[in-house]
Amino acid sequence: MTGLRDTLAEILGPEGVFDHPAQRRTYECDGLTAYRVAPSLVALPRTTAEVTRVVQACARAGVPVVPRGAGSGLSAGALPAANGVLIGLARMQRILAVDPANRQMTVQAGVTNNEVNRAAAPHGLYFAPDPSSGVVCTVGGNVAENSGGAHCLKYGFTSHHILALEVVLPDGTVTRLGASAPDPPGYDLRGALVGSEGTTGVVTEVTLRLLRKPEVVRTMVGDFASPSAAGAAVAGLVGAGIVPAAVEMIDNLAIQACEDAVGAGFSRTAGAVLIVELDGVPGDVEAEFEAARRLCIEAGATHLRVAADAAERALIWAGRKAAFAAVGHLSPDYVVQDGVIPRGRLPEVLDRIGRKSREAGMRVANVFHAGDGNLHPLVLYDGAREGEAARALRLSIEIVELCVDYGGSISGEHGIGFEKAGSMPRMFSRDDLDVMQRVRAAFDPAGRCNPGKIFPAPGLCGEGTYRRSPLEEAATVRQP
């Protein structure tokens, strides 16, 4: 590694390479702190040319690379490889072009969502993906995880808002995928790369689509006796053909945490609160807001608070977005999980989670994007107590695998990362995963880019945990 360190120092200057143990330890985990590995070296490039030369040097040395944005990911997707180089992209912070007439912007991968929105705002535009970590998280990280947020119910995920990417492939070649104009001829490689969690290359530049800010936004908070009752209101909204900009649910335990941290005015006595936001043109929004109010009351809302102005709306969202961090007020440690279920199954699944929580003797707070069935159970634990961290991780994985039993997914927006690679066989057959590996090989034949993420370790293959293939399923269905 000394030789590689010197090479990288030549490329990046001495301040662009970290090899001291204390410095490397800063990068040993992302937002999922339960998993930690210190990388051999940390490289901090500022330009695509520097990334290219770093990746080329690593390729020559046969050393794995792990790209990292802000390190705010929640699935250990940026967990370093012990024998590898961590490439931190947070210094690539330049906004390269803003094209308001065509609602597009091109940025370096280390630009944060907040900075994108700050540059777009003067033109009345914004970037739709809005993960709770938007203040710090980078566009490159959004691309890697196909990030969502509260408003993707109506506006879609990162994948829907990425037009083109500049990527340094693991062999050190630079290529541009996608285009500013729609439908460039050929396979949609940009689409395959978004959500590949850094396993296909290092994204250095992103051309993203911006949206016009809606003319009106209306937000209300409904109090319900229980999460199940709030879940019934969500089903009512969906059934009525209303597509809100966002529908968020916070259960009682999480309400306590949010109120302690932010004081957004959520009722501490409510079993759950539902945040419903509608946006668009006034005529549509007024009609649907009124309908949504009625539906919440019919579903048993005990109190409805309508945000009077933008400041009150901002406070409500500050309360919601602080939820994960705020849970720190309730417990020394916690693990956030990310699963998806069909929206109609919310009440049943919440009951099952409650039961699992009681059986395990561990508290579980629920904060989630109810409108698209994306659950974020938070398992609270005390890492100082022997074995509790392991129990918490186990419970959290059990909960997310439960989502698969209900026809859902083990990740709605946080990605699989290192954390849930072992759960992939619950959702995908050996052949499904084999096809994904083939796609990966088209980008990274040697598997040197972010190894150990998404795909289960080969040893798991023989354990019979694999989901049946579609063919096996179809064959079973047809049996008399």
Next chain:
Amino acid sequence: MTNDLPVFRPTTLAEAREAVAEGALLFRGGGTKLDWGRAPAHLDRVVDTTGLNGIREWNAADMTATVGAGTPLAALQGQLAEAGQWLAVDPPLGAEAAATVGGVFAAGDSGPRRLRFGPVRDLVIGLVFVLSDGTVARSGGKVIKNVAGYDVAKLFCGSLGTLGLVTELTVRLHPRPEASRTLRIGADAGTAAALFAEVWASHLEPVALDWAGGGLWVRFQGRVAGVEAQLQRVRLLAEKRALPSEVLEGPAEEEAWRGLVEALAGQPGETVVRGSTLPDGFGPAAEALRAAAGEAGVEAVLHSHVGIGLHTARLSGGDAAAHARAAATWRQSLEALGGHVVIRRRIPGVEEAVDVLPVDPAGAAIMKRVKDLLDPESRCAPGRFGEGW
């Protein structure tokens, strides 16, 4: 081209696997877009997907449905309408409305309302497919939000059947709107471009914004109050410019749009050229087409999805060399604007004279590797994108 080939029509996944087991394959749904891409170098059999038909699962409460790839889109929309839902794509359906869900997906075709709902690629949330080596696999799932694993479906969307046979798709559905109105404003391309810029810069949220037949078509859908208010605002913009306008609604509106959209596919004797630009490229694209057609001595009819930046030109009159010349000249202009041009339907002789599907060399190397890894013997429509793939 395909008339003399043996046709396999699987009705189950197991039969689909057998159907792709040997030979050079052409996957066919409704057969409405067989001429897209290059002519395959060699074919041994047609795999007809229309036996993989019907709704397998419809979770109306979650607004998702799983359908066989050979399900006609029109039939699907008819069934979904019973619960006030639809799959939010409105591409040409072709003769006897034969276009299938799988075919529309494999071709990456959309329609005017892509402006609001996104392309079909964004509405397909799960896929089952069969590779030529017999592998049966799925990607995605059945819930609207899901990032587990690679989004392999994106590669299949627009792949023109060159990667494998799609047998089943899970799609996200949308509620059918309570109200729909269209304002048709008489305006030449230059005026329409200026009017478009005003609408685009406003808070108006049209579901479609097309220029065709000498007019700008602005469509609004949603609640009655919202639709009416928006229509009035656009009407005022037209009146300010002293442009004539008319409101279309009900069956007349549906029929008008259906007619416009079906015409996009072209007629025998026409060459259909699809260009793309940034949204502000409409004016220059229309002007460049007029010039290219004039120079080549052909007639060109343009229909632009202005807000999306997609422009379909139908060329007629003149011979193949003239069609090819007009397409090539238009391509030069659009590429200079950062856009692309592909040729779809064409009269005999055009393909020999101009590249119908030029792939950006930057991505082509990875695309070829994807093809090699998913279809190692290159048996799925070989040559449709380029030599060997």
